[in-house]
Amino acid sequence: MTTTPARPTGWSPARQRQALDLAARYRHGETVRELATATGLSRATILNRLRMVDTPMRTAQQTRARRQGPDRARLANQLRTAYEAGSTVTALAEAHGLSARTVRRLLGEAGTVLRSSAETRRLTRAGHEAERRRQMDELRRWYEAGVSVPALAAVHECSPSTVYRLLHRAGTTLRPRGRTIAGPATAPP
Incomplete structure (x- = not known):
């Protein structure tokens, strides 16, 4: 009868190196999803290893901004300008082929205070x-x-x-019904 060996309480040097490597790659801009795809580890395992070496985690907004770069910031500023000029979130979403949620998120990233309903x-x-x-x-x-x-x-x-x-x-003085002055419709003067 074989018995399952007990799990070690400490991390092996290989696992520690892997965690430090993951942390370095994460700090240089890779996302948890990208690390999981590259290493074959699950996202939960990646997160666990990053936390075990005290890696400061980015917010979802910081990750999106880092991944999208200047194009996203430029779009966010364009949306902010149009929104502050009077456009609605719905109109901006239709004009740019985005969802209303994405437009709100981009407006938030640009520091826009959204209007109330x-x-x-x-x-x-x-x-x-x-x-x-x-x-x-x-x-x-x-x-x-x-x-x-x-x-x-x-x-x-x-x-x-x-x-x-x-x-x-419009305050128009109406003619008696059935009485038109001009023949076919032409451009008004």
Whole structure:
């Protein structure tokens, strides 16, 4: 009958050298995942060996910043500039093909203080109101140039009642229904 030998209480010189080698590679920028892939050890074993030789561990954010380098910092600064100019996290995510979570993380890395949900809603509402004001002004110019309400509704892909409502909000003096001044739709003056 064979018995399993007892585990040694101290580390062998080979294991100590391995732990010190892993610590040096980690300090020079390799990640735990990269060390595990290179050595064939599990991530838990790598972490255990690094801790046993008192290796200061990086945070996940520090690891990402170190791995990504200046390109990531440049992107984070671009996102910060756009965000502070009024863009939302959702709009930035769509524009850069990133997830909203990644955009928030990059904004945090750039030192951006994120807006509250209420502030974002107010900003979005103000953007929608500015777009609506632009649309109302455009409808008014076309209407005053003689284009009919049904034609404006068709061009803007909305109902005639929406066009009437927007014209009314824009302060347009409405013609009696059915009376257009100009023939075919042309650019307003």
